Every structure is written in C-alpha cells, then in structure tokens.
Amino acid sequence: MQKIVWIAGMPRSGTNWIGQIFASHPSVRYKLCPLFSYEFKNALNEHSTADEWSALLQDTYDTRSEYLDQDYLRRDALVPHFPERDATPSILAIKSTRYHHLLPHLLDLVPNAHVIGIVRDPRAAIHSWLSNPLEFPAGADPSTEWRSGRCRKTAPGEYWGFEDWKAVALLYLNLAQRYPNRFHLAHYEKWVCTPIACTTSVLDTLGLTLHSQTETFLRESQVEHKDHPRAVFKHPSVTSRWTASLDPAISTAIVAELEGTPLASFLS
Template sequence: MKNIVWIAGMPRSGTNWIGQIFASHPSVRYKLCPLFSYEFKNALDEHSSAAAWSALLQATYDTRSDYLDQDYLRRDALIPDFPEREDAPPLLAIKSTRYHHLLPCLLDLVPNAQVIGIVRDPRATIHSWLANPLEFPANADPNAEWRSGNCRKTAVGEYWGFDDWKSVTSLYLDLARRYPKRFHLARYEQWVQTPAAYTARMLEALGLTLHPQTETFLQASRVEHSSHPRAVFKHPSVTTRWAGRLDPTISAAIVAELEGTPLASFLS
C-alpha cells in the first residue's frame, strides 16, 4: 500500500456505484469503511494519533472479511466480481457514508491520503432515502424525518436527512479549499452523464489510468439495470426520477433554503 483514497458521500449519493468503479481497477484494493466493521468498530475518533490512523489503514489493507470486502453482496450478485487484480495493489480505496467528521483528521494526519467527496442533488438524495425500504424505517413519517433524519441515526458517525446533507456538503467545500490537491469534490450527476471521462480524471488525480476492466464495468453499468436498492447497476433515470416522485413541498423547501447560498450550485 502506497496511497489511500477515502470515498465519502451522504447515504444514497451514489457511493456504491462510484466505489465499484474503483474496485474494478486492478491497482486498487477496495474496502468498506473499517470503522463500521466488526473488526475495527469505532477504532478511531477525533483524538486519535497519526500512528493510530496509520495502523488502522494498514490493518484494513491486510484484513479480509465478509463485510470489508463486500462478499455478502457479491454472493447475491448485487456487485460484480473483478477477476483481474494485482497481488499487492498500491492504492487502498475505502468507501464510507459515515464518519464525515473525521475527514479533517484523515487529511491532517495521513499525508498519503486523498479524499473524494461525492455530492448529489439533495432532492435526489432525500427522495432515494425516503423511497428505500432498506434504509427508511417503515413506521417513520417522511414529513417529520426528511430534515433531521433522526429516525435512522442509531450510532456515532451517522448522517441522514437534509440538515446533515447541508453540514456535510459545507464541510466538503471547506476541505476542497484547504486541500485543493488532496480533496476532490465530485458531482454525482456529472459522473453519471460522462462516466468514462469523469472516472479517467479522478484516476489521474490518484496516479492511475483508466483500465480496460474499469471501462467494461462502466459500459455494463449503463446497459444492465436492477431495481434492488443495493444493486450498482441502476437505470440512468436514477439521476432525474426524483423530480416526479418527491413530495413537492419537501422539494420546494429544499430549494428555498439553499437559494442564494454556495450550496445552491448542487441543485441539478
């Protein structure tokens, strides 16, 4: 392991698909967030040292488990298997929708780490969450929960709802200013529109080039579709279908609150 990239985003912001893009590259060892795993649950916090970060990242690289390596999803064919793989990939990629408050610590304490912060239109993000039976509790009221997301927060590091979208996206903008060469702000809708070019640009920032196995995955993800909430092969309409399905009062409230702020630029 020579370098690390932490792929961050709010839940339902496209992190699963973008994560698999990196997983498809032979020079990448891809893992889910270790801080949410059985092996390393909440192993770090805001007070952890650089040595602790280094030890956790190396252990994540070395440890194989059902969760960290997404074997539980692969068994159900919800994610693809990528047979071409280097024995010791130089880049560790970690995907997380949690623990955003630790990103400044990661960038401060781990000099060979970079972060990709994925932002999706908040209306699409909120709709995707409210409409997902695996993520939104069946007994919860969408009109009471869309802003706070409290019904889904059960542990440290959880981020749900519009208020969290605002705080996380504001953090990303700040980190992009503070670390212009190490924090890469990614817009989900643009990545979907031009997947090969966007992927090539992100890989180049990490010292990699677009690989044929990754190109094959990108092509397949545009023609193979699954309705399963955890599948990565989604119909291209995923970027726009919220417009006819999200409660208009919620949509209007989001637009009104962001109007005139830097966050308004993420309204697609």
C-alpha cells in the same frame, strides 16, 4: 500501499457505484468502512494520532472479511466480481457514508490520503432515502423525518436527512479549498452523465490510467438495471427519477433554503 483513497458521501449519494469504479481497477484494493466493521468498530475518533490512523489503514489493507470485502453483496450479484487484480495493489480505497467529521483529521494526519467527496442533488438523495425500505424505517413519517433524519440515527457517525446533507456539503466545500490537491469534490449527476471523463480525471490525480476492466464496468453498470437498492447496476435515469415522486413541498423547501448560498450549485 502508496496511497489511500477515502470515498465519502451521504447515504444514497452514489457512493456504492463510484466505489465499484475504484474496485474495478486492478491497482486498487477496495474495502468498506473499517470503522463500521466488526473487526475495527469505532477504532478511531477525533483524538486519534497519526500512528493510530496508519495502523488502522494498514490493518484494513491486510484484513479480509465478509463485510470489508462485500462478500455478502457479491453473492447476490449486487456488486460485480473483478478477476483482474494486482497481487499487491498500490492503492487502498475505502467507501464510507459515515464518520464525515473525521475527514479533516484523516487529511491532516495521513499525508498520502486522498478523499473523493461525492455530493448528490439533495432532492434526489432525500427521495432515494425516503423511498428505500432497507434504509427508511417502517412507520416513520417522511414529512417530519426528511429534514432531521433522526429516525435513522442509531450509532456514532451517522448522517441522515437534509440538515446533515447541508453540513456535509459545506464541509466538503471547505476541505476542497484547504486541500485542493487531495480533496476531490465530485458531483454525482455529472459523473453519471460523463462517467469516462470523470473517472479518467480522478484516476489521473492518483497516478492511474483508465483500465479496460473499469471501462467495461462503466458501460455495463449503466446498461443493465437492477431495482434492488444496493445494486450498482442502474440506468442513468436514476438521476431524475425523484422529479416525479418526491413530495413537492419537500422539493420546494430544499430549493428555497439553498438559493443564494454556495450549496445551490449542487441543485441539478
């Protein structure tokens, strides 16, 4: 493999959909985060060496498993099957909503690594989490948990709630400055509105051209709609659905806290 692409974002920020955009390209081998897999659970930390990173990434590229390859989602047609595939894809793409604190180490220690940092309007991301029965614990109080996300943090590397959203967004802004050629900041709402342009732009930085299989997925993923929280087929209206159902007190608090800060740019 010639390049690594780490697709990162807070939970409920569109990482599944954007991840499938990369999965659709024949020159990309796509995996879920190895650090959350049975095979490589928590295999790296902030003290890991360049050789350890290199070994894990190669092992991830070489290993096929139920979780890493999303077989459990594909069986339920929540993610598509892409038949066109290079025999030995030149790029390994990894999707993760965890372990954001390791991204500076990845970029420092792996020279051929790129990171796509996806940021969604925090009001939309928080609403998507609070309204998702697969992610928000039954019995937890949204009015107290939306900020800390404490009720959902059960393992190392977990990021949930508005405080974590702020920390991750600030980290991404910092990494975009430090690594302007290898950290690519992505606004989820913009990608939904202009999918071909955003996809083409990022693929170009990786030395890839837009493939017909990717174009087909982009078109079909925004026409067909599945309500399942893990489905990647969603109508573009998902970007504004929160406006009618997010608790106004939460929305107002988020806007008030971000106004006048660099993070206000993520308010759609």
